[in-house]
Amino acid sequence: MKEISSMHRNLALLLAAAALLSACKHSIPENVAATVNGRPITYTELEKQYGAQFPNPENPSEDQAKVQKLEVLRNMIDSEIMLQRAEKLGLMATDADVEARFAELKAPFTQEEFQKQLTSKKMTAEEFRAEIRRQLSVKKLFNKEITSHISITDKEVSDFYNANRSTFNFPEPRLDIAQILVTPTPDPNVHNLKNDKAKTEEEARQKIEMILNRARQGEDFGMLAQNYSEDPNSAPNGGDLGFIPESALEKASPELRKAISNVPVGQMTPVIHTSDGYRILKIISREPAGQRDLSDPRVQQTIRETLLNRKDQLLRNAYYEVARNEAKVVDYFALSITEGMGKK
Numbered sequence: 001m002k003e004i005s006s007m008h009r010n011l012a013l014l015l016a017a018a019a020l021l022s023a024c025k026h027s028i029p030e031n032v033a034a035t036v037n038g039r040p041i042t043y044t045e046l047e048k049q050y051g052a053q054f055p056n057p058e059n060p061s062e063d064q065a066k067v068q069k070l071e072v073l074r075n076m077i078d079s080e081i082m083l084q085r086a087e088k089l090g091l092m093a094t095d096a097d098v099e100a101r102f103a104e105l106k107a108p109f110t111q112e113e114f115q116k117q118l119t120s121k122k123m124t125a126e127e128f129r130a131e132i133r134r135q136l137s138v139k140k141l142f143n144k145e146i147t148s149h150i151s152i153t154d155k156e157v158s159d160f161y162n163a164n165r166s167t168f169n170f171p172e173p174r175l176d177i178a179q180i181l182v183t184p185t186p187d188p189n190v191h192n193l194k195n196d197k198a199k200t201e202e203e204a205r206q207k208i209e210m211i212l213n214r215a216r217q218g219e220d221f222g223m224l225a226q227n228y229s230e231d232p233n234s235a236p237n238g239g240d241l242g243f244i245p246e247s248a249l250e251k252a253s254p255e256l257r258k259a260i261s262n263v264p265v266g267q268m269t270p271v272i273h274t275s276d277g278y279r280i281l282k283i284i285s286r287e288p289a290g291q292r293d294l295s296d297p298r299v300q301q302t303i304r305e306t307l308l309n310r311k312d313q314l315l316r317n318a319y320y321e322v323a324r325n326e327a328k329v330v331d332y333f334a335l336s337i338t339e340g341m342g343k344k
Contacts, residue, residue, distance in 0.1 A: 029332065031043050031044065032332055033045070033046045033073055033331075033332055033333040034073060034076075034077055034329065034330060034331045034332055034333060035328075035329070035330045035332070036077055036080040036081055036084065036327055036328070036329050037084060037327055037328050037329075038328070039080065039084070041073070041076055041077065041080060043333075045076070046069060046072065046073055046076065046333070048122055048123070048127070049072050049076055050068065050069050050072050051121075051122040052121040052122055052123065052213065053068075053072055053210045053213055053214060054068060054206055054209070054210055055120050055121070055122075055209065055213065058202055058206075060206075064203075066337060069333065070333065070334060070337075071194070071196070073331065073333055073334075074331075077329055077331070078320060078324070079134060079138065081323050081324060081327045081329075082138045082141055082320075082323065083134055083137060083138060084327075085141055085145075085323060086137040086138060086140060086141040087137075089141065089144070089145075091137060091140040091141050091144060092133070092137045092140075093132075093133045093136035093137045093140065097133075097136050098129050098132050098133045098136065099129075101132050101136060102128070102129055102132055105132075121213075131217070135217070135218045142316060142319075145319065146312060146315045146316055146319055147308075147312055149315075150308055150311045150312060150315070152304050152307045152308055152311075156307055157294075157300060157303045157304060157307070158294065160303045160306070160307060161294045161299065161303060167242075167243065168291065168292035168293075168296075168299055169290075169291040169292070170243070170245075170287055170288065170289045170290055170291075170292070171245075171289060172245050172246055172247060172289045173245075173246045173286070173287065173288050173289055174243040174244060174245050174246065174286075174287045174289075175243065175244050175246070175249075175260070175283060175284075175285070175286050175287070176240070176241075176242065176243050176244075176283075176284040176285040176286075176287070177240075177241045177244055177260070177281055177282065177283060177284065178221060178222070178225065178234070178238065178239035178240045178241060178281070178282040178284055179225070179229070179231065179234060179239050179241055179279050179280065179281050179282070180208070180211055180215075180221070180224060180225045180228065180229040180231075180239050180279060180280045181229050181230050181231040181234075181276075181277060181278070181279045182198050182204045182207050182208045182211070182228070182229070182230050182277055182278045182279070183198065183204060183230050183276060183277035183278075184198055184199070184200055184201040184203065184204040184277060185277075186199045187230070189232060190230045190232055191232065192226060192227055192228055192229055192230065192235045193226050193227045194227045194228060196227070196228050197230060198230070204277055204278055205278060207228065207278075208271050208278035208279075208280065209271065211224055211228055211280065212268075212270070212271055212280055215268060215280065216268075221238070221239065221268070221282050222238025222239060222240075222309065222313060223238070223313070223316070224239075225237075225238050225239030226238055226239075226313070230277070238309070238313060239282070240284070243287065253274050253275075255272055255273070255274060256272060256274065256281075259272050259281065260281060260283065263281070263283050264283065265283050265284070265285055265286055266282075266283065266284075267282070267283060268280055268281065268282045269281045269282075285302070
């Protein structure tokens, strides 16, 4: 009889535990959009980030807004995963690092202009500092975990040069340009990493503004191009268009020529609107005419940077995937959408 009673108690406990687990599974905490290893990302934080990335939305539909917020939240989750890794490895940016970067970003503006920048991002100065700390910490993580382990051998440089010798023969001055392109025309052949495609003029304008805001906040241009650019030829290469002869620019629109001529090496243009859509260009380098030998330091640097960026991009993408697999993530915002769909 005692054994039967014990069995009943155990069964009751198991049923109670199952009921509790089921309730927890469908219970969505208040004001929590997601958790990463138990640490919450609140809806307040999500709305702030959404407002920063989409500063001027023109009445998007409820479904459009949710799609955008899901993407913003996914990026916030990825960022939180990386931040927690940086914390675990003792790689958090110091106060001195943060203040130095803050001062650098603030320097080009007057106090009033800088405040307007913060207001447009819907951030306070302290929130901006917190975002800088996050970005610097994740950068330190990538440098330690990825970049520091990449080595480029002399043979790799030589092999690359021999396979691409003609690309270092410039009959006229050339520019190495990268781009992010967004078009308003639906095109099933566009396949970036996010499978993200604008379908209307308004969607295209909002998308390119979001990308520019994120690039200005320090996100990697090449990664943004891979994730969002709608140019099927350059997106897989981080937007790199390669070397373009100066004469080719004569055929470009006046807006493009003006934007390119005014941008220093390493910097980006503002959004350029042309007949085929919206684009952001980044000037990687400017090269004079003539054949470049392998002994030329500029050739060495270009090849090493190219090979380094390729390996870094590959390893970074893989690192993100491994980190996601190891993290415990619950996306309550996505759950709320699917559960709402079920009720309908």
